[in-house]
Amino acid sequence: MSTRAALSRRRFLQLGLTASGALLVGxxxxxxxxxxxxxxxxxxxxxxxTGYVMIERDNGIVIxxxxxxxxxxxxxxLPMLIAEELDVDWSRVRVIQLPYDEATDIKPADDxxxxxxxxxxxxxKLMREAGAxxxxxxxxxxxxxWATPVTNLHTEAGHVVHADGRxxxxxxxxxxxxxxxxxxxxxxxxxPRDFQLIGKPTRTADARAIATGQVRYGIDEYMSQVLxxxxxxxxxPGGSLESLDDKEARAIKGVVDVIRxxxxxxxxxxxxxxAAGVAVVAENTWAAIQGRRALKATWKPGPWQExxxxxxxxxxxxxLDAAKDGIVLxxxxxxxxxxxxxxxxxxxxxxxxxxxxATMEPPNALIDLRNDGALLVASVQDAPAAARxxxxxxxxxxxxxELRLPRGGGSFGRRLHNDFVAEAVLIxxxxxxxxxxxxxxxxxxxxxxxxxxGMHELSATLDRRNRVAGWSHHCAATPLExxxxxxxxxxxxxxxVETDGFPAGLVDNLDRIFHPLDSGMPRGAWRGQQHTFSAxxxxxxxxxxxxxxxxxxxxxxxxxxxxxxxxxxxxxxxPVFDSGRLANALKKCAELIRWKEKRSNGHGVGIACNFSxxxxxxxxxxxxxxxxxLRIHRAVCVADVGRAVNPLGVEAQLxxxxxxxxxxxxxxxxxxxxxxxxxxxxxDYPLLAxxxxxxxxxxxIIESSLDPIDAYEVAIPSVAPALANAIYAAxxxxxxxxPLLPELMRML
Amino acid sequence: MKNAESPPPAExxxxxxxxxxxxxxxxxxxxxFFHSGDPAMPLLWYLRDVLRLTGTKYGCDTxxxxxxxxxxxxxxxxxxxxxxxxxxxxxxxxxxxxESNRLHPVQQAWIEQDVAxxxxxxxxxxxxxxxxxxxxxxxxxxxxxxxxxxxxxxTYPRIRSxxxxxxVLTRDSNK
Ligand code: FES
Ligand code: FES
Numbered sequence: 001m002s003t004r005a006a007l008s009r010r011r012f013l014q015l016g017l018t019a020s021g022a023l024l025v026g027x028x029x030x031x032x033x034x035x036x037x038x039x040x041x042x043x044x045x046x047x048x049x050t051g052y053v054m055i056e057r058d059n060g061i062v063i064x065x066x067x068x069x070x071x072x073x074x075x076x077x078l079p080m081l082i083a084e085e086l087d088v089d090w091s092r093v094r095v096i097q098l099p100y101d102e103a104t105d106i107k108p109a110d111d112x113x114x115x116x117x118x119x120x121x122x123x124x125k126l127m128r129e130a131g132a133x134x135x136x137x138x139x140x141x142x143x144x145x146w147a148t149p150v151t152n153l154h155t156e157a158g159h160v161v162h163a164d165g166r167x168x169x170x171x172x173x174x175x176x177x178x179x180x181x182x183x184x185x186x187x188x189x190x191x192p193r194d195f196q197l198i199g200k201p202t203r204t205a206d207a208r209a210i211a212t213g214q215v216r217y218g219i220d221e222y223m224s225q226v227l228x229x230x231x232x233x234x235x236x237p238g239g240s241l242e243s244l245d246d247k248e249a250r251a252i253k254g255v256v257d258v259i260r261x262x263x264x265x266x267x268x269x270x271x272x273x274x275a276a277g278v279a280v281v282a283e284n285t286w287a288a289i290q291g292r293r294a295l296k297a298t299w300k301p302g303p304w305q306e307x308x309x310x311x312x313x314x315x316x317x318x319x320l321d322a323a324k325d326g327i328v329l330x331x332x333x334x335x336x337x338x339x340x341x342x343x344x345x346x347x348x349x350x351x352x353x354x355x356x357x358a359t360m361e362p363p364n365a366l367i368d369l370r371n372d373g374a375l376l377v378a379s380v381q382d383a384p385a386a387a388r389x390x391x392x393x394x395x396x397x398x399x400x401x402e403l404r405l406p407r408g409g410g411s412f413g414r415r416l417h418n419d420f421v422a423e424a425v426l427i428x429x430x431x432x433x434x435x436x437x438x439x440x441x442x443x444x445x446x447x448x449x450x451x452x453x454g455m456h457e458l459s460a461t462l463d464r465r466n467r468v469a470g471w472s473h474h475c476a477a478t479p480l481e482x483x484x485x486x487x488x489x490x491x492x493x494x495x496x497v498e499t500d501g502f503p504a505g506l507v508d509n510l511d512r513i514f515h516p517l518d519s520g521m522p523r524g525a526w527r528g529q530q531h532t533f534s535a536x537x538x539x540x541x542x543x544x545x546x547x548x549x550x551x552x553x554x555x556x557x558x559x560x561x562x563x564x565x566x567x568x569x570x571x572x573x574x575p576v577f578d579s580g581r582l583a584n585a586l587k588k589c590a591e592l593i594r595w596k597e598k599r600s601n602g603h604g605v606g607i608a609c610n611f612s613x614x615x616x617x618x619x620x621x622x623x624x625x626x627x628x629x630l631r632i633h634r635a636v637c638v639a640d641v642g643r644a645v646n647p648l649g650v651e652a653q654l655x656x657x658x659x660x661x662x663x664x665x666x667x668x669x670x671x672x673x674x675x676x677x678x679x680x681x682x683x684d685y686p687l688l689a690x691x692x693x694x695x696x697x698x699x700x701i702i703e704s705s706l707d708p709i710d711a712y713e714v715a716i717p718s719v720a721p722a723l724a725n726a727i728y729a730a731x732x733x734x735x736x737x738x739p740l741l742p743e744l745m746r747m748l
Numbered sequence: 749m750k751n752a753e754s755p756p757p758a759e760x761x762x763x764x765x766x767x768x769x770x771x772x773x774x775x776x777x778x779x780x781f782f783h784s785g786d787p788a789m790p791l792l793w794y795l796r797d798v799l800r801l802t803g804t805k806y807g808c809d810t811x812x813x814x815x816x817x818x819x820x821x822x823x824x825x826x827x828x829x830x831x832x833x834x835x836x837x838x839x840x841x842x843x844x845x846x847e848s849n850r851l852h853p854v855q856q857a858w859i860e861q862d863v864a865x866x867x868x869x870x871x872x873x874x875x876x877x878x879x880x881x882x883x884x885x886x887x888x889x890x891x892x893x894x895x896x897x898x899x900x901x902x903t904y905p906r907i908r909s910x911x912x913x914x915x916v917l918t919r920d921s922n923k
Contacts, residue, residue, distance in 0.1 A: 071866030071901050203862045210867035211855040213803020213843030217868060220802035228797075253786070286786065286793040289809075360807055360815060360868040360900040409805070409868025410900045441808040648862055652906070656865050659902025682812040682898065691893040693904040 059171030085131030100383035237520030238302025254287025304520025333509035338470030342461035353669035361409020373400030379408025449524025456537035539721030573614035604730025661719025663688030777845025787833035814897030865901035
């Protein structure tokens, strides 16, 4: 953290006292927010308060969770960090979700992004500081009360304890503590050896509320006077409404209004709404659904009506065949020269489809626009951007916009985008009433911001001793930016390939070149992003090299990783990548899957490893074909994610991401025909179900005392290549195109 | 008996009415209701929009995801596929109605095994397993593989361990 950031954060650290004598330590320009969120949980007298720590007179401890919980575990793990330093009994802590509040936001410049995935990485210091500062104040208060130096005191489970045995509860000290001024120097944090809660497997803070159906997701928000909106969107990217007959729709009981929403203009930045559409606004969901069904709309196709999956494949192939005019991301040594000297040069081309997010809870947003402010209830992970969007579309001042962030039913990158918030604002403006916009499943699949489509062409040159002397990587893919003209610089590649990704820094002669592919399909962040997108090609290709040179695939990887060292890495998770940590994860994974064991039962084992977001991860699978069906007998995931703050949560993330990876790699793809997405339901986007999921994912978390890294995204990139490599080992069929199963059936 | 059609928001579905045909009544979590609105409306929207029992979730419109699973006369059914017209005389249990004073063993097991990630599919998963365990004292491999509720977060292995745990809890409570 920069000194400037440290100073401004200190200035923001404030405290206050609630009417009931609750001590509040929070971060923000004002500790007293306008919002009344969650008041029912903390009682009448806590209205208008926010902050991270609240201590009630009866020693009740309430900890506020920032960000937005979407299944990545921050609602539990971030408050754990506070509770650790505060020294309170976790079983007595109540966790509440904090609203996003422009007034309490610490800007990204200060290191904190509310609603960022990287909750643990970024909250690691900040949350502990909040807890430690609150504890410091309570200690001072006790020292004053007993007229004794602080050195005579220690804390224990919500109490300050005097060396002579006297005790005062935090609740009893809270009022006094709140009258003190903040420490002038940073408060020392605990020695990690003294951690009691960090590192302890801890259940989801609201597990009971989830299991009893009491948790309110965004979709569960009902308020009086709120109308439900369901939208019919133009199926053609960049298209517009040609004609509309809404007579039947309006005749349906409960339908209040039918509203046309103008589509984005060509060239308009892709942060707003995705498509032109017609919103049916009704008194209840069923009426809105029926109203939409009754609409008779015709659409003017946009410039993309010729687009199709097969054309995209052809265009990507053409770009790779020509292999010129690409954007050079990285050039080390002399790949062309290494080719001349090579004993053998290998090539392979890999293809990845568009992917949807398919969050179990489809996007939704409730918005109430008033003359003097707005309220948004929606699970959004980039709340500052959502606030700015409401501000831009409504003209309401930022500080009058309140954002509540209910638990979200999954994200996988979807809730980083605020297109559905923009739609809700536009509809509410025209309806003149508060509106809850519901996305139905077909909307979700057919109007997503898809993980890019593309191809990777990899070439490796091998020297006389079969060492990889050169590596070239040409990637032709639809960049993350869409609707705007493709930028001809390295930033364009950011969602598809990582400049310093494998094996940069490990191979002397390396080319990495990006060829942007134009498309009308909206694109967006998808779990693991460019890492998931590239690792499939990279880690399959290493296996192909091993097979061609009759080498062991683990040995070859270890040889490429070389001596344990830190290698400069400019991408996410940098500034360095540690080849030793990745080698360790790989070795452990090989050991657990019993890599060296000869299998004569038709089973094949495949492995892959990857560095992303600072985490070093390896996967291995043991598979076989039984009656034309692929069976996954074992699945192993080994991860070095630094210190596991909540090992139970980390295990869940690694397990879940592995299953997501399997699900996606085996069967999922979004295809385009006539410029339109063809998937509309789970029957065409068949998520893995219990029957096909491995009984067990064997997760191994590598012990580490290094700073923690969020586990949500890191355990997906190495899944698809490990699975493809295992299928090759079992069948000798090499699949270079995702999803794997249709290809496997075609090739067998 | 209650008529829950278009209730004022504050009294979700609790408005008594008179004159309805008792044969058209149905029960939700032990309480009797009438529906005088659109008979084609799926039960899912009645539960959510009218009764505000929001533990039953929406995930698709086709019966494919299972987030809307409830018990009808004890059997797991997809509430998005059941029109209101079919409900007369039947008893519906939602996730909110499972628990009376203490947790159902399946809920208890779900908490102990920390199954939920985003949690959105979990009411449906729990209702499906409640039905399964009511039918089978020792569910086999095929019974578990037949659970067709989707979980986008990939909690299947923990669902398996929670089923194991629920079996133990059920046995203990029957002792
Ligand atoms: S909501 Fe998907 S099965 Fe009912
Ligand atoms: S826990 Fe998220 S969908 Fe199952």
